[in-house]
Amino acid sequence: xxxxxxxxxxxxxxxxxxxxxxxxxxxxxxxxxxxxxxxxxxxxxxxxxxxxxxxxxxxxxxxxxxxxxxxxxxxxxxxxxxxxxxxxxxxxxxxxxxxxxxxxxxxxxxxxxxxxxxxxxxxxxxxxxxxxxxxxxxxxxxxxxxxxxxxxxxxxxxxxxxxxxxxxxxxxxxxxxxxxxxxxxxxxxxxxxxxxxxxxxxxxxxxxxxxxxxxxxxxxxxxxxxxxxxxxxxxxxxxxxxxxxxxxxxxxxxxxxxxxxxxxxxxxxxxxxxxxxxxxxxxxxxxxxxxxxxxxxxxxxxxxxxxxxxxxxxxxxxxxxxxxxxxxxxxxxxxxxxxxxxxxxxxxxxxxxxxxxxxxxxxxxxxxxxxxxxxxxxxxxxxxxxxxxxxxxxxxxxxxxxxxxxxxxxxxxxxxxxxxxxxxxxxxxxxxxxxxxxxxxxxxxxxxxxxxxxxxxxxxxxxxxxxxxxxxxxxxxxxxxxxxxxxxxxxxxxxxxxxxxxxxxxxxxxxxxxxxxxxxxxxxxxxxxxxxxxxxxxxxxxxxxxxxxxxxxxxxxxxxxxxxxxxxxxxxxxxxxxxxxxxxxxxxxxxxxxxxxxxxxxxxxxxxxxxxxxxxxxxxxxxxxxxxxxxxxxxxxxxxxxxxxxxxxxxxxxxxxxxxxxxxxxxxxxxxxxxxxxxxxxxxxxxxxxxxxxxxxxxxxxxxxxxxx
Amino acid sequence: xxxxxxxxxxxxxxxxxxxxxxxxxxxxxxxxxxxxxxxxxxxxxxxxxxxxxxxxxxxxxxxxxxxxxxxxxxxxxxxxxxxxxxxxxxxxxxxxxxxxxxxxxxxxxxxxxxxxxxxxxxxxxxxxxxxxxxxxxxxxxxxxxxxxxxxxxxx
Numbered sequence: 115x116x117x118x119x120x121x122x123x124x125x126x127x128x129x130x131x132x133x134x135x136x137x138x139x140x141x142x143x144x145x146x147x148x149x150x151x152x153x154x155x156x157x158x159x160x161x162x163x164x165x166x167x168x169x170x171x172x173x174x175x176x177x178x179x180x181x182x183x184x185x186x187x188x189x190x191x192x193x194x195x196x197x198x199x200x201x202x203x204x205x206x207x208x209x210x211x212x213x214x215x216x217x218x219x220x221x222x223x224x225x226x227x228x229x230x231x232x233x234x235x236x237x238x239x240x241x242x243x244x245x246x247x248x249x250x251x252x253x254x255x256x257x258x259x260x261x262x263x264x265x266x267x268x269x270x271x272x273x274x275x276x277x278x279x280x281x282x283x284x285x286x287x288x289x290x291x292x293x294x295x296x297x298x299x300x301x302x303x304x305x306x307x308x309x310x311x312x313x314x315x316x317x318x319x320x321x322x323x324x325x326x327x328x329x330x331x332x333x334x335x336x337x338x339x340x341x342x343x344x345x346x347x348x349x350x351x352x353x354x355x356x357x358x359x360x361x362x363x364x365x366x367x368x369x370x371x372x373x374x375x376x377x378x379x380x381x382x383x384x385x386x387x388x389x390x391x392x393x394x395x396x397x398x399x400x401x402x403x404x405x406x407x408x409x410x411x412x413x414x415x416x417x418x419x420x421x422x423x424x425x426x427x428x429x430x431x432x433x434x435x436x437x438x439x440x441x442x443x444x445x446x447x448x449x450x451x452x453x454x455x456x457x458x459x460x461x462x463x464x465x466x467x468x469x470x471x472x473x474x475x476x477x478x479x480x481x482x483x484x485x486x487x488x489x490x491x492x493x494x495x496x497x498x499x500x501x502x503x504x505x506x507x508x509x510x511x512x513x514x515x516x517x518x519x520x521x522x523x524x525x526x527x528x529x530x531x532x533x534x535x536x537x538x539x540x541x542x543x544x545x546x547x548x549x550x551x552x553x554x555x556x557x558x559x560x561x562x563x564x565x566x567x568x569x570x571x572x573x574x575x576x577x578x579x580x581x582x583x584x585x586x587x588x589x590x591x592x593x594x595x596x597x598x599x600x601x602x603x604x605x606x607x608x609x610x611x612x613x614x615x616x617x618x619x620x621x622x623x624x625x626x627x628x629x630x631x632x633x634x635x636x637x638x639x640x641x642x643x644x645x646x647x648x649x650x651x652x653x654x655x656x657x658x659x660x661x662x663x664x665x666x667x668x669x670x671x672x673x674x675x676x677x678x679x680x681x682x683x684x685x686x687x688x689x690x691x692x693x694x695x696x697x698x699x700x701x702x703x704x705x706x707x708x709x710x711x712x713x714x715x716x717x718x719x720x721x722x723x724x725x726x727x728x729x730x731x732x733x734x735x736x737x738x739x740x741x742x743x744x745x746x747x748x749x750x751x752x753x754x755x756x757x758x759x760x761x762x763x764x765x766x767x768x769x770x771x772x773x774x775x776x777x778x779x780x781x782x783x784x785x786x787x788x789x790x791x792x793x794x795x796x797x798x799x800x801x802x803x804x805x806x807x808x809x810x811x812x813x814x815x816x817x818x819x820x821x822x823x
Numbered sequence: 824x825x826x827x828x829x830x831x832x833x834x835x836x837x838x839x840x841x842x843x844x845x846x847x848x849x850x851x852x853x854x855x856x857x858x859x860x861x862x863x864x865x866x867x868x869x870x871x872x873x874x875x876x877x878x879x880x881x882x883x884x885x886x887x888x889x890x891x892x893x894x895x896x897x898x899x900x901x902x903x904x905x906x907x908x909x910x911x912x913x914x915x916x917x918x919x920x921x922x923x924x925x926x927x928x929x930x931x932x933x934x935x936x937x938x939x940x941x942x943x944x945x946x947x948x949x950x951x952x953x954x955x956x957x958x959x960x961x962x963x964x965x966x967x968x969x970x971x972x973x974x975x976x977x978x
Contacts, residue, residue: 127914156872159968174868179921180919180920180921180922181924181958182920191855211922252888267921306917308914308915308917308921309917309922310914311843311919311922312914312917312919313914313921314924315901315922315926316859316898316899316905316909316910316913316914316919316920316925316926316929317910318856318857318859318873318897318899318926319858320858321922322860322923324857324860324861325857327855327857333852340876347832358824358841359841375852375863376840376844376848376852376853377851377852378841378844378845378852379841382841429939449956450921450923450956451862451868451921451923451924451954451956451957452860452862452921453861453862454924463868498921498922499921500860500921500922500924501921501923501925501956501957503956504922529861531861531864532862532864532865545825560920635898639861674922691831725873728917729917731961732917732920732959733920735958735959735961735962736957736958736959737958738958739955739959739961740957740958742958743958752862761863761864761865761867762863762865762867762954763865767868767956768954768958768960769951769952769953770948770951770952770960770963770964771948771949771952772961773961773964774902774960774961775944775961775964776961782865794875808843
């Protein structure tokens with residue numbers, strides 16, 4: 115029999131209200147509340163629900179931050195369930211990790227993690243519907259098959275719809291061993307399916323946390339510390355309370371919140387606040403960080419991250435040619451387009467939360483702890499989110515809003531201004547990479563030493579993955595990781611570590627190739643071949659065949675080494691991260707006005723089986739433009755603990771005039787299970803462009819952003 | 824606080840607001856037209872783009888007191904049922920990732936097509952200066968060309 119605990123459905127009710135906006139609430143509806151037995155809902159697992167009217171609802175469990183999981187995960191389900199894509203409803207599942215397992219958006223993991231469980235869930239539901247039909251007809255289940263939400267008895271051509279079978283299927287035991295489809299029979303996986311929310315997006319319907327509207331809700335603006343190292347001392351809210359529309363001013367943890375009847379009134383109230391901050395820690399500046407980096411990298415630590423052969427001996431041998439270079443990457447902000455916000459309604463020991471997060475589970479735990487209430491009393495659901503990029507792996511937005519609601523005893527929508535967002539981030543830390551390489555008399559790459567440093571919070575950090583390419587391919591190879599402790603907040607930013615070290619590694623190897631007078635792609639292929647056939651030291655951390663597959667594909671796509679378009683120069687880079695292989699060729703064009711523009715990018719990806727062709731291409735195109743935007747323009751610097759780039763006039767992003775005219779993405783055909791795609795397209799673009807700029811100008815850019823002018 | 828009679832999406836609407844309130848917040852907080860988005864508050868990102876008499880305007884810098892009788896169009900009023908060629912092209916090309924900036928992008932593009940029904944790449948470069956943090960620029964360009972090819976409806 116179906117387990118009573120799973121026959122209940124915990125779902126988010128979203129009701130349109132006049133003129134737009136939405137009301138969000140939580141309902142627990144049991145089978146009995148839904149009506150008679152004939153109306154029973156078939157829910158064999160957490161992902162699928164089919165009612166007697168034949169409405170098929172697929173639950174998407176992981177937060178949607180723009181990476182496309184709200185479309186891709188239900189596609190996987192629909193494939194095995196044998197329903198047509200256009201005929202299903204897709205809902206964002208609320209937080210319920212007992213049902214869904216870990217619900218996070220991070221590490222490019224959602225599709226990779228859910229692929230088999232969701233296929234199994236779909237196949238299980240289909241099997242039960244087929245069994246129900248076979249029992250009804252009194253025929254063997256083997257004579258029946260499912261197609262387009264219908265079970266068909268092959269010999270007699272009798273048909274029953276999933277809706278007709280829902281009640282009967284709901285009474286069957288859930289099978290534990292079901293057969294999955296042969297991938298060659300896939301009809302949905304691998305096709306182009308548009309974003310499930312497209313129509314709502316292009317018509318401006320309420321979808322995001324910032325669009326939440328609730329009865330009695332107040333808008334909160336927050337006065338937050340103006341610098342790292344400063345904390346709240348005191349505040350005077352006399353003038354703030356005089357502002358029309360301001361209803362309350364509360365202290366919530368370490369911040370002061372102004373609550374008002376509109377966002378604008380809350381902002382004016384915040385401006386009228388008199389807040390005193392006091393120094394409680396060091397006020398750090400980027401100039402200090404850079405000086406400390408230089409000092410740190412002048413020494414080699416005792417313990418290496420990886421140490422094959424003897425790099426020092428090779429570097430001291432006067433027969434060898436030595437190449438040295440230092441690469442630098444700045445701190446970056448996540449700067450999601452939707453500034454941080456959350457909705458919270460805390461009443462006594464209960465809290466209802468709704469808002470953008472990549473880690474709903476951890477956010478709920480943090481909120482319960484901060485409010486000192488049982489975790490079971492906190493409900494949490496997630497809207498579509500205006501970007502993520504790692505910022506919302508931190509639960510601080512939900513906690514801050516919950517504390518404000520608790521203090522003010524009203525439902526609250528907290529919204530950070532862009533300036534709050536820039537100063538309150540958990541930044542991609544700045545890094546510095548010091549390289550030394552030795553080329554032997556026979557033009558052979560004999561030694562490679564990377565001494566890398568990164569800014570880090572109290573939990574430490576790592577600038578480079580020591581076992582990544584070209585590890586195991588060079589006889590004398592050493593990677594050192596050092597961290598500089600800082601009181602500025604750091605956290606994961608799209609493709610953590612990879613987003614910086616790939617720029618340094620893939621640019622430096624280009625330098626080495628030019629010094630060796632070798633084609634940069636040919637040098638990489640030689641090294642991969644060595645790593646595959648005669649690996650040195652610890653085993654490879656990547657699959658050389660797959661690594662080569664993307665290099666081969668992108669060089670073929672781009673006509674690498676064979677192009678003779680006037681004023682066009684190519685640069686190559688590749689990187690393996692988050693289980694996926696990416697290789698790009700960037701084309702830089704010398705424009706008639708003398709400026710350089712990245713006009714075209716070719717990209718080859720090996721991520722196993724592609725689930726949604728359109729969504730997958732979009733992720734890679736976006737990662738390329740995102741990576742290029744930051745490579746050309748963006749940096750965060752600190753002056754006495756304060757971020758110097760307070761908004762988008764100084765924290766610059768790419769505009770259309772600087773964007774590539776074309777981005778061509780191809781996937782290496784694969785029947786392997788899918789791997790991640792949210793992040794891996796980003797790391798190789800900065801070095802591909804840097805290498806193309808070198809090809810165009812002979813100038814080597816070793817520092818991000820390029821700031822070409 | 825003062826009372827303002829506004830012409831929004833072809834309808835007369837009345838709001839009580841401080842004179843310096845940006846249209847962005849009048850639309851979002853007073854009138855519940857939340858399709859217009861907040862991104863920066865300093866006219867840099869374009870997420871708040873609306874039309875004033877058909878011309879793309881950043882509503883975070885447009886005070887309610889200065890609107891007068893001018894016709895305001897928001898993403899909700901760009902077309903009936905989302906059938907503007909740009910909205911259809913955005914769906915066909917599958918432009919959006921997170922989707923947050925796209926209403927502003929579409930409003931900026933709609934203004935462009937009014938003056939240049941068949942824009943070149945250079946026209947698109949010059950007119951489209953909104954920020955998309957997800958990097959959908961390439962698809963935005965394709966969608967504008969597609970919409971231009973299929974022609975702009977007259978409402």
